[in-house]
Amino acid sequence: MSAEIFDVLIVGGGPAGSTLAWTLRDQGLNIAILDKATFPRDKICAGWVTPAVMQELELDLADYQKAHTLQPIFGFRVSQIGKREVETRYSDTPASYSIRRCEFDHYLLERARDTAGAELILGEKFKTMEKVSDYWLVNGTHKARLVIGAGGHFCPVVRAMGAKLGNSETIVAAQEIEFEMTAEQAAASPIEADVPELFFCEDLLGYGWVVRKGNFLNVGLGREDNHKLSEHVAKFRQQLVDSGKIPAETPLKFHGHAYILYPRATRPLLKDGVMIIGDAAGLAYPESGEGIRPAVESAILAAQIISQAEGDYSQTTLQAYQQKLEARLGKRGAKELMDFLPSWLKQSLAGALLTTHWFVRNYVVERWFLHSDQAPLAGSTIPSNTPH
Template sequence: MEYYDLIIVGAGPAGSTLAHALEDSGRRALLIDKQSFPRDKTCAGWVTPAVMASLDIDLDDYARGRTLQPIRRFRIGMMGQPAVENDHRDIVSYGIRRCEFDHFLLSRVRGPTQLGTAVKSLQRQGGNWVVNGQWAAPLLVGAGGHFCPVARLLGDGPGRHETVVAAKEVEFEMSPAQARACQARGDTPELWFCRDLKGYAWIFRKGNYLNIGLGREDNRKLGDHLEAFVEAMKQGGRIPPDLPGRFKGHAYLLYAHAERPLVDDGVMLIGDSAGLAYTQSGEGIRPAVESALLAAEVIRSAGDYSASSLQAYGEAIARRFGNRAGESEPGWQLPVWVRNGLASALMRSHWFTRKVVTEKWFLHRDVPPLARAV
């Protein structure tokens, strides 16, 4: 048996950030992931300057041999009506490929890792959690996404009011002919809201790579909506007429409506494992990174790993992201006042699509970066 101070299950942005943030703390962490890296990850793939600042990433260094697409504009519309394009002039976000981004974050971790290793058993023995009968630690951190085994260990809550968003997308490198046929521009991601306001689609070009997808809370109709959207975009020339391969699926919880507990005795959940995706956009990279940094600060100062000691993490999450909504709150991304007949007009407004949809809901430009504790 090998003993550690904590075991982190999941080596994506949340898990890697936590392991990296604790390296000078005296806490010895083991990072486990069922996949080997670099690995494919279904994700539209953009990160804001705030995320890069919180991660202390040198942009010039990152851009060497990796995709880093500056974003200065957004094209936003409701399906079936013309889109509105807003120029932010400054760089407001960056397009990345998750296979590169996640591998880069993992490569910064100096501590021990176990990749290509599925969690087959979790057992409580005395004051430790034992993973696969091989590794033990008093603290277990779930960072393995929506289906994380540590989250299942804690239970998903009653589940009656949770909003689980299902999404499908494809990312591929375009051929020269496809690139010429594609009208979508790299510095201008496109967001297209479904007419029933239960989801939205996107087109995101990153150099020669193109990412297309759609996410909805009503996953029974996901395939139909995706097919209709793709066909409309082909007919309009926004995307190439020939798309390769299958669209891959994934799921996540929206923060305001997730009911998963964040802590228990010797257990913490971070990132998508905790259901931290932004309620208005479904974006999860910034919440994953920031929750890891908040967790690291609590772990550094915790006298023990009891639920009462770790509750400081839950309080920090509430201060940073707000309190979760009550049972009477609506489930999906858009407020009731948008749903009640105003959406079509608002989605044609330059002011609304820029100041509310883009800058507030998707970019969170009013929220300063979360600094890493030292």
């Protein structure tokens, strides 16, 4: 057992965990990040991020793209599967970027280590946490005053809080594949790297995508109803092959993962000495399923509360995190307009609207996917603090 007591032990080194450590970089806190994986590690994800995320992360794009794939996006092609496609283009600045998660997450984790002095404990699975006087003992080895659950959808810290993951939760189940095309496949591909393609399911319970990042192709489908997901995915893959959008040799086996849309989340967010951020809390945007931005934002908000707490990590002090999160993302459990519409009406409305340029540009792309009505979150630079 180590004698050192960490102020903050973050379980999970994805975008949520690394952003929390990085945001706390000038707070004089002793931080560790524990992850079961060694990095670089892969993560099932289309890898689409908005400029707001890059701004919130203060990411130096010129530096990043020296050694990593950074595909600017200047438009989206949108349709209902098998129906007419509508294209929206932007000319001045990128509307979004595509990144590869194996690179992006590694870059952010190393930056957290370099800027915040975070100790990286990699290749170690979180197993247990028990309260010992005024600190937590994690895995019988690591001592910490505050434990952060940033372990993604199956976060073991949420489980350790007594939450039953999976049983009664409404999830998005998704499957995808990312592979490097051969030179011939790349030359023949009709997919423009700066115009990803989105294909809504007829019942509007999900959508598929084809995203090209240089010579890498990412193909996937996610649905809010995981019934027969593999069949939906296989059918979608075949439709893409038949229409010439993806090579016939595209692997048959896609990889699956799940996550929770924010309005459906019922997971606990905090208790004495514990906070939950990112996918572990279930924060993805309901319309697009984008989860990286809410993960990053929850980390920034949590860091602000930790900084103000001055070492008091009681539930009463940490409660402000939930308030900040709800002020940003809305009340948890709130119903959306779409929830009140009968499915036949949604389907017929969508069928018509998804073929109009106005609706696709102003609602699907700008509101649902880019969230252009929501300015990037300020506050990822917290004034420096002396150690407690």
